[in-house]
Amino acid sequence: MRISELSRRSGVPNATIKFYLREGLVPPGRATSATQAEYDEGHLRRLRLVRALISVRGLSVSAAKEVVGSLGEVEGDTYELLGLVFGVWPGADGNGPAGSGGGEGRGGGEDHDEGEDADVDALVAELGWDVTEFSPARKTVTQTLNTLRNLGLDCGWRDLVPYARLAERTATLDLDQIEGPDDPLEKAERAVLLTFLLEPALLALRRLAQESEAAARYRDQGLP
Amino acid sequence: MRISELSRRSGVPNATIKFYLREGLVPPGRATSATQAEYDEGHLRRLRLVRALISVRGLSVSAAKEVVGSLGEVEGDTYELLGLVFGVWPGADGNGPAGSGGGEGRGGGEDHDEGEDADVDALVAELGWDVTEFSPARKTVTQTLNTLRNLGLDCGWRDLVPYARLAERTATLDLDQIEGPDDPLEKAERAVLLTFLLEPALLALRRLAQESEAAARYRDQGLP
DNA sequence: CTAATATAGATAGTGCCACTCTCCAACTAG
DNA sequence: CTAGTTGGAGAGTGGCACTATCTATATTAG
Known part of the structure; x- marks a missing residue:
């Protein structure tokens, strides 16, 4: 299938799918020519998973990428x-390093994390x-x-x-x-x-x- | 205490405290004059709570406001x-309304949430x-x-x-x-x-x- | 064959959010 | 008196998750 069908069946806008492809959240399709690629059920499945991680669980795009990335390296x-x-x-x-919550007590302890x-x-x-x-x-x-x-x-x-x-x-x-x-x-x-x-x-x-x-x-x- | 001491003791930047005051996450201090206000331990406590909700739990500012707002209306x-x-x-x-996760199945069901x-x-x-x-x-x-x-x-x-x-x-x-x-x-x-x-x-x-x-x-x- | 539409890929733009900066008119400490 | 602080308000910033536009093809309806 091509990108529009992927979009129609997943409910994810065309432009967003392109964005996810660029970010590596969804693997590229099999290119059939310079401006044509073919996607399969696996892509659809991955797209739905990514969507769920982002909109249901609330992961950031980069966090979702890490998660689905781990799925791609099944070896052992x-x-x-x-x-x-x-x-x-x-x-x-989606938090990064947020320190230790800020604020030393009244005693003035040091922050070591x-x-x-x-x-x-x-x-x-x-x-x-x-x-x-x-x-x-x-x-x-x-x-x-x-x-x-x-x-x-x-x-x-x-x-x-x-x-x-x-x-x-x-x-x-x-x-x-x-x-x-x-x-x-x-x-x-x-x-x-x-x-x-x-x-x-x-x-x-x-x-x-x-x-x-x-x-x-x-x-x-x-x-x- | 004044805003700088609040900042020093909480580790939250001055400008951010002003922002939280504006947003109503922290109640205003007791004004002693047109350009002076006094804050107490309660403000410090509230500030630390707000900070924790936002940076540890990851709540959005508006969500944190709702949460601490509920603390202010203890009556019953x-x-x-x-x-x-x-x-x-x-x-x-911090998610708002994310629909039902997008995507109707292959059958083409309707979205009712x-x-x-x-x-x-x-x-x-x-x-x-x-x-x-x-x-x-x-x-x-x-x-x-x-x-x-x-x-x-x-x-x-x-x-x-x-x-x-x-x-x-x-x-x-x-x-x-x-x-x-x-x-x-x-x-x-x-x-x-x-x-x-x-x-x-x-x-x-x-x-x-x-x-x-x-x-x-x-x-x-x-x-x- | 042409014309209309669709597509991949790249670049730039949008809207939101959580701050952060800049000003200014009061204060207040020295 | 002067230097530094404060409260308050508005504008600016940077990051993020898209979204829109553009270009060079491809496909397809007629």
Whole structure:
């Protein structure tokens, strides 16, 4: 098919597809001549995935590129492959390096954001998790802990342990979901879908559950 | 204190504080004359919160305004108050209305994004949750489900039930954390902190857990 | 064959957003 | 008195995600 059909079937404007092609989010079509190229179902599929990552999950174009890029380099075994997928870390959003949340306390401490993962190390050790030292998710946890303390809550890594146990079970569900296909490529794509696209839904479920739990605890209870 | 001290102690540039004041993210100081105003610890606290919501959580300025705005209108009982906080829904990111993820299938279905929460209704009923019909989180779940189906996964609301059960327990932890303070205002602020700032960390924990679980299942296993 | 339409690829432009800069008329510290 | 700060307002900046235009072909309807 040509670009217009791709556009019609995906709902993505013609010009935007060209933009994604230029940015490398979608691989180029098979050129049939100087000004003609042929696209297939794979392109359509990729286009839909990119669209979902950007508009549903809210990834930036460059983050989405990294994510789908990891899909293109499937070479090793399943473990390596999933490591590649899970290792990609376009933050909780499109954020780059945001420092450590700014603001030294009244004492005037220094800002150092290198190393300093002592909290996460302890947490990981306590949980018995098997994660590399380079997972980008580490610094997200560190930063959150720092920020919360910065805002006056006295919380440490121990407070995260119960949350981490639940995350563990969530991850088990995730991995169960990708057991299905034998094809490593399909496994990888499914991992991307579940990891990234489920994120907004998981947060939404937490909100609904909070609402429900708050109703159970505090409704018809008057002022505390 | 005056604006420069606010800036020094928060690490937020002078001009940015002025911008936040203009946008209403931080309340105006107590004016002592035509060109002088006085700020207090409350302003500093608010400024740090706003900064965290924007740079750690990745909220847009307008979303952050909504969130902190809800803190200013504490009037009713604890239930109402938490409803106000939890009800604020600046999506999974700074996204506005992103349609239903674009793209009709090959059949050429129509896009309707009104109502259509049948899936979520069933899910909520199954879970026995007590949530209003107007929670913005509802359409996030609906949209995710639609998007996943659109991408070729055959998944329904039933697949979310186990995730929802875990969300339920996460919410229980959350509500436990805000039991502490008796002051409704402090409860509300804590709810904001836990709800929004913990989100990146929860997702990061899930990633780490995925990595660890993948290692346990697939490492040293060769090609599938 | 011609004419109308479509296409790939490149370049430039648009709109939004989160700041950031520049001014100016008051202040205020030394 | 003078130098430096402040609050306030408006304009300017840079990044990002597209979007529009242009050109040299290609295809296709007649």
